[in-house]
Amino acid sequence: MSCIVDLCIVFITLISVAASLTIVRLVKGPTAPDRAVAMDILTNITIVLLVIIGFYFKRFIYLDVALVYGILAFVGVIALARYLEGGL
Template sequence: MNIYFFYVVISIIAVSIALGAYRLVKGPSASDRAVALDALTNITTALLVLIAFLSARFIYLDVALVYAILAFIGVVAIARYLEGGL
């Protein structure tokens, strides 16, 4: 593949991380912070998949899968806590 494609993807991921971190810190409510945290975990999962593709070491895909599952469980726990169900 074209190397410039990866530069564009990495740039988009970097901007997404910066915007998500800003919303995580400056979120007006706890719900906004939880959504920002969920977005950051999804971006991190995408970054792990990109690293697996670039390095041709597909063990990172397993790491990304486990990370995504744990992040989902964490976000569900945070949502239940914010809702008052825990």
């Protein structure tokens, strides 16, 4: 049982390292579309992080937060895209 918990926390650490690597692109990115790509990637990473943390806590009902991000995260990206192409 302890082995399982250890594996989960290792995955959580690796994925949060991936999240901090996308922040490098947010800081560096020369134009706004680069930063928008970083946000698009970070939403997917966040969904996975929420699911694995919920699994680490063994709480089934915590999955609802990840569901909200899974269905709503792309609306913000589409708002950005429509502004950038001059459609707003």
